[in-house]
Amino acid sequence: MKKDLEILISKYLRHELEAAEQEELEVLLEHPENLQEFNSQVELEFLLQKDKKEFHAVQGYSKIEKNLGSEKSLNWKIWLKYAAILVLLMAMTFFLNEQTTVTAIPETNVVYIEEGNGNIKILEMEGEKQITNKKGEVIATKIANKIIYKELPEATELEYNTITVPYGSLFQIVLSDGTEVELNAGTEFSYPVQFINGEDRQVFLKGEGFFKVSTDSLHPFKVNTGDFHISVLGTQFNISAYEDDQISSAVLTEGSIMLNNKNFFQLLHPGEMASITNSEAAITVEKVNIRKHIAWKEGIVIFQNETFEKITKTLERTYNVKIENKVPELKQEVFTATFVDEDIEQILALFSKSRPFKYKINAGKVTIEKK
Incomplete structure (x- = not known):
């Protein structure tokens, strides 16, 4: 029995559980x-994935527990779900740093927020919730997949929150400046919970x-990415700067922006x-x-003369x-296509008609092989 448990936990942490195995683990x-054994393995995984970064799984769980409400304990099914999110978020950061394949996060109905003081909040996409600061003041309201922050003119302390949006989801934030x-x-x-009077508005x-900058x-x-910095006063633009993409880009829809990449400056105009x-x-x-680069906001995926290798990255996310x-x-084959409401299986079926290949989908993993 113990050996079976160890095997199931190991497969769970690697996101390889079959549906039947998931049920077996739950029992x-x-x-x-x-x-207790499961919790111990999850804690160990936290430490391994975070490498030398200071984060302890037990502390993280304690913070989650406090932020979820006044209950003194969570039932194991909820902990199972949140542990999966945290482990794989840690894994996502770790694997990006090591330049290896990212494992997709299985839960898409929550977002993960790390506050400036290190506290961790997990917010359900559905429903409405008020968000408070350490003084108990309401600083924001979450409605479905959107957080709207209030402006507190008396704020004098700059505190950053970091939000991570899981694969398969979209999220919106209205910052305190609108x-x-x-x-x-x-x-x-x-992003800053509150912008401070007299200081630049900086996000990462x-x-x-x-x-859509107020x-x-x-x-x-100012928007900072790993490759460049953008400065604006008020305008609308899209930035794509995934760490595992070879090319980062900015597309301007309205106004003007100034890009700075290693002291090489470029003024951008609409279009x-x-x-x-x-x-x-x-x-x-x-x-x-422009439409091609911002259609994702409406759940539309547009590929225009793009390689299959690049397309698979977008499909994963x-x-x-x-x-x-x-x-x-197949990697360097070029495709042009638009998908509005098709699921992953329908999309793969369409691609396989153009360039014959077979595929199988199992527990969130797609394997493509020669036909």
Whole structure:
């Protein structure tokens, strides 16, 4: 029995559980000694995935427990769900740093927020909830997949929150200055809970986001990514800067923005896209179809002369799956397609008609093989 439990926990942490195995694990975890063993393995996984970064699983669980309400304990099924989210969020960061394949996060109905003081909050996408600060003051309201922050003019302390949007989900934030930010799947976004009078408005993005910046001539708005920095006063633009993509880009829909990449500056006008290849200073500018680059906000996926290798990355994020392509020659095949409401299986079926291959989908993993 103990050996079976160890095997199931190991497969659970690797996101490889079959449906029947998931049910078997749930039954086993009804026994306190098995639940204790499970918690121990999850704690160990936290430490391994975070490497040397200071984060302890027990402390993290304690913070989650406090933020979920006044109950002194969670039932094991809820803990199972939240443990999966946290372990795989840690794994996502770890694997990105190691430049290996990212494992998709299985839960898409929650977002993970790390506050400036280290507290962790997990918010359900559904429903409405008020968010308070350490003084008990209401600073924001969450309605479905959107958080709206209030402006507190008396704020003097700059405190950043970091939100991580899981694969398969979209999320929106209205910052305290009224700036609207729409975040794509697999995105990490750090932002001030309150902007401070007299200081620039600075945010940090890893992933993709569409910004509608509130105009404030006295306080420039700056977006920082791993490759470039953008400065604006008030405008609308899209940024794509996923860490595992070779190219980062910014597309301007309204107004103007200034890009700075390693002290190489570029002014962008509406309808233009600036692209930067990782580790290079040069900025390439071209006219583009804006619709293609912002359709994701409406759940529409547009591919225009893109390689299958790049397409699979987008599909992983959008549909919360992990794709293993065992057909090397397929990687550089080029496709043009638009998908509005198709699911991952329908999309793969359409691609396989154009370039024959077979595929199987099992517990969030897609395997593509020669036909």
